Amino acid sequence: MKVQTSSPCLLLLLGSLALVTLTLCGPAASARPETGSLDASATAAMELQELDRVMSLPGQPAYSPEFRQYSGYVTTDEYLGKALFYWFLEATDKPDEKPLVLWLNGGPGCSSIGFGQAQELGPFLVKKDVAELELNPYAWNQVANLLFLDSPAGVGFSYTNTSFGKDPPGDNSTAYGSYTFLIRWFQRFPQHKMKEFYIAGESYAGHYVPQLANVIVDQNKIAPKENYINLKGIMIGNAYMDGDTDLLGIVDSAWHHALISDKLYSDFQKFCNFSLVDLSKECNAAIDQFNALYSIIDIYSLYTPRCELGYPNFNSSFAAQIGRTSSRVSNLDFSNS
Ligand SMILES: *[C@@H]1O[C@H](CO)[C@@H](O)[C@H](O)[C@H]1NC(C)=O
Numbered sequence: 001m002k003v004q005t006s007s008p009c010l011l012l013l014l015g016s017l018a019l020v021t022l023t024l025c026g027p028a029a030s031a032r033p034e035t036g037s038l039d040a041s042a043t044a045a046m047e048l049q050e051l052d053r054v055m056s057l058p059g060q061p062a063y064s065p066e067f068r069q070y071s072g073y074v075t076t077d078e079y080l081g082k083a084l085f086y087w088f089l090e091a092t093d094k095p096d097e098k099p100l101v102l103w104l105n106g107g108p109g110c111s112s113i114g115f116g117q118a119q120e121l122g123p124f125l126v127k128k129d130v131a132e133l134e135l136n137p138y139a140w141n142q143v144a145n146l147l148f149l150d151s152p153a154g155v156g157f158s159y160t161n162t163s164f165g166k167d168p169p170g171d172n173s174t175a176y177g178s179y180t181f182l183i184r185w186f187q188r189f190p191q192h193k194m195k196e197f198y199i200a201g202e203s204y205a206g207h208y209v210p211q212l213a214n215v216i217v218d219q220n221k222i223a224p225k226e227n228y229i230n231l232k233g234i235m236i237g238n239a240y241m242d243g244d245t246d247l248l249g250i251v252d253s254a255w256h257h258a259l260i261s262d263k264l265y266s267d268f269q270k271f272c273n274f275s276l277v278d279l280s281k282e283c284n285a286a287i288d289q290f291n292a293l294y295s296i297i298d299i300y301s302l303y304t305p306r307c308e309l310g311y312p313n314f315n316s317s318f319a320a321q322i323g324r325t326s327s328r329v330s331n332l333d334f335s336n337s
Pocket residue numbers: 075077078080081082083161
């Protein structure tokens with residue numbers, strides 16, 4: 001379904017669309033390493049992590065709360081020359097007692113730093129028009145230690161020295177690349193290893209998040225105990241998982257929020273089978289009505305005024321124009337972000 005989504009990296013505000021949370025069962029307790037004091041190699045690692053320490057950022061507000069931040073690369077594949085870029089922001093208060101949350105934007109191809117950190121849940125939002133940062137009053141690092149990862153290689157500041165032709169990107173290699181990142185990041189930041197670990201993300205991270213969780217759960221069973229990852233749960237907002245069922249969910253959600261009439265809702269039920277490549281004429285008519293509605297309401301934030309979503313000159317006529325460039329009524333258009 002084509003709604004007025006414009007950029008390949010749309011945002012969302014949790015709550016306007018499906019929010020999926022689940023708690024994963026930990027593996028057998030025997031696989032768990034003891035929470036002991038840090039050994040000598042861990043102390044060496046902490047010296048390494050100090051090299052990634054960011055003391056301040058250009059344009060950072062002088063009144064920033066005190067919390068440590070780190071940023072840098074972790075090589076995930078020496079042979080192919082892949083390195084993933086991260087930005088880690090400790091919790092503002094009692095970071096040792098807070099969980100660790102990995103945040104992944106979707107796309108595929110969206111930077112978790114450019115979107116999640118800088119425009120959504122990170123502490124430092126980028127100001128409009130001036131090269132300055134401002135504090136986000138809703139920053140998630142008030143309640144958790146936040147790890148933003150640009151993934152896979154090729155996204156944001158993450159890179160590969162091997163052409164995509166020789167090493168095509170894909171969900172599986174993304175999941176394993178992120179897993180390797182985590183193992184090596186925990187080697188650099190061993191003091192965070194036994195924290196409760198959560199993976200959160202949005203949109204196409206509806207693939208990244210559960211697939212990475214799956215790799216972690218599988219690897220935890222066979223990995224040496226120092227590589228055990230203390231995964232506790234996952235959370236996905238606006239999950240893109242499967243186009244056919246996601247679209248039904250979008251319509252359902254609109255109806256439950258009283259945004260569409262009973263009549264339009266029943267038209268969708270009657271005329272639309274989103275598994276089909278060619279939708280019926282009646283279904284397309286229902287989609288047109290649906291689109292018209294969301295040209296005046298921000299689908300990602302139903303209860304706030306429409307805003308520019310961080311894009312220059314974003315407006316409904318611009319969005320509609322982009323919408324028309326799609327040749328097919330594609331159910332992929334919600335995969336963005
Ligand atoms: C990629 O290539 C550059 C230039 O040769 C090199 O400096 C860098 O270390 C390589 N990256 C990785 C992850 O191997």
